[in-house]
Amino acid sequence: MFLEISDLEVRHAGRTRAALQAVTLGLRVGEVGVLIGPSGCGKTTLLRAVAGLDPVFRGEIRLGGSVVGSAALSVAPEHRRVGMVFQEHALFPHLSVGRNVAFGIHRLPRARQAARVAEMLQLVGLAGSENRFAHELSGGQQQRVALARALAPGPRLMLLDEPFSSLDADLRERLAHELRAILKAAGATALFVTHDQFEAFAMGDRIGVLHEGRLHQWDDACTLYHRPATRFVADFIGHGVFSPATLVQRGGRVVAQTPLGELGTLHACPPPCGYPGGECDVLLRADDVVHDAHAPVQAQIVRKAFRGAAFLYTLRLASGHTLLAHVPSHHGHAVGEWIGIRAQPDHVLTFARA
Numbered sequence: 001m002f003l004e005i006s007d008l009e010v011r012h013a014g015r016t017r018a019a020l021q022a023v024t025l026g027l028r029v030g031e032v033g034v035l036i037g038p039s040g041c042g043k044t045t046l047l048r049a050v051a052g053l054d055p056v057f058r059g060e061i062r063l064g065g066s067v068v069g070s071a072a073l074s075v076a077p078e079h080r081r082v083g084m085v086f087q088e089h090a091l092f093p094h095l096s097v098g099r100n101v102a103f104g105i106h107r108l109p110r111a112r113q114a115a116r117v118a119e120m121l122q123l124v125g126l127a128g129s130e131n132r133f134a135h136e137l138s139g140g141q142q143q144r145v146a147l148a149r150a151l152a153p154g155p156r157l158m159l160l161d162e163p164f165s166s167l168d169a170d171l172r173e174r175l176a177h178e179l180r181a182i183l184k185a186a187g188a189t190a191l192f193v194t195h196d197q198f199e200a201f202a203m204g205d206r207i208g209v210l211h212e213g214r215l216h217q218w219d220d221a222c223t224l225y226h227r228p229a230t231r232f233v234a235d236f237i238g239h240g241v242f243s244p245a246t247l248v249q250r251g252g253r254v255v256a257q258t259p260l261g262e263l264g265t266l267h268a269c270p271p272p273c274g275y276p277g278g279e280c281d282v283l284l285r286a287d288d289v290v291h292d293a294h295a296p297v298q299a300q301i302v303r304k305a306f307r308g309a310a311f312l313y314t315l316r317l318a319s320g321h322t323l324l325a326h327v328p329s330h331h332g333h334a335v336g337e338w339i340g341i342r343a344q345p346d347h348v349l350t351f352a353r354a
């Protein structure tokens with residue numbers, strides 16, 4: 001691993017609760033890692049600890065095999081060779097784009113500086129913009145200049161803290177894909193913070209879900225979605241609801257009795273004895289619940305949200321349980337209408353009752 005964080009604990013002065021606890025993760029050279037989680041979960045603190053801006057209380061941070069941060073040792077931020085891009089673009093408005101990008105490489109001979117600036121601007125899609133001024137650029141262009149500036153000194157690791165949060169949704173999504181391509185072209189290893197899971201999925205080779213200072217899971221997007229390690233991750237990633245279920249053994253297989261009927265394809269499902277009396281909750285995502293006019297179970301549409309090809313329906317069963325379903329948008333059901341629904345999950349995820 002190139003970046004290795006083990007059992008990291010970070011505490012802020014005057015706070016009783018640790019901002020980060022027992023965080024362990026690793027990134028290989030050239031990988032992009034993304035941290036997501038609700039506001040205050042510790043994302044920025046983790047980046048700041050890696051940069052050397054917040055002290056380590058317990059555990060270790062290693063870069064390229066050497067410890068850069070522990071309770072006993074802290075390599076100064078400027079000696080970690082880490083590049084940073086933060087929310088606000090923080091370009092120098094009175095300097096040209098070229099001078100901004102050259103900021104971290106002013107010790108190089110002028111000709112080499114100019115060549116490196118041109119190379120970085122080419123990489124971020126702003127070739128030939130050296131003489132423009134920061135205030136003449138759009139928000140997205142300014143962020144790309146900030147990225148070029150951070151990449152110019154050839155950092156070993158790039159840290160990006162919600163660099164697109166001030167931009168509109170469309171531009172953000174496009175830039176997330178572009179940024180990934182730029183980081184890959186530069187061969188950069190990067191750790192990126194966002195609270196937007198679509199951005200995380202677009203960017204990350206590995207994604208970490210943080211909650212109240214603890215890392216619940218560190219995995220690729222597919223595993224995170226299909227095999228959430230905890231109830232919190234299951235809830236945070238993707239649209240879904242927990243539905244009460246009773247697991248029962250029937251012959252050689254386990255079935256889950258739910259308000260939507262019996263679910264029988266329980267991949268990697270624990271035996272009923274895994275929960276007291278087989279009573280647990282199953283996660284039903286909006287994609288797992290389909291509209292079927294012939295289904296015996298009926299649900300009332302409580303809310304509809306247009307999502308392009310599909311509507312996201314919030315449904316209520318006669319039992320009072322709530323469900324979510326993606327229903328193709330050519331169906332013209334009205335709010336209040338009762339429709340037939342069926343569960344067809346690929347696999348069923350079970351959790352202990354909250």
Ligand SMILES: Nc1ncnc2c1ncn2[C@@H]1O[C@H](COP(=O)(O)OP(=O)(O)OP(=O)(O)O)[C@@H](O)[C@H]1O
Nearest residue numbers: 012013015019038039040041042043044045046195
């Ligand atoms: N300098 C500080 N002094 C004291 N407490 C702090 C300091 N910085 C952060 N905290 C606290 O540490 C916890 C983690 O904060 P952090 O900024 O890392 O969260 P975050 O996930 O980046 O949040 P957001 O998404 O809102 O930026 C929060 O409870 C926060 O209030």
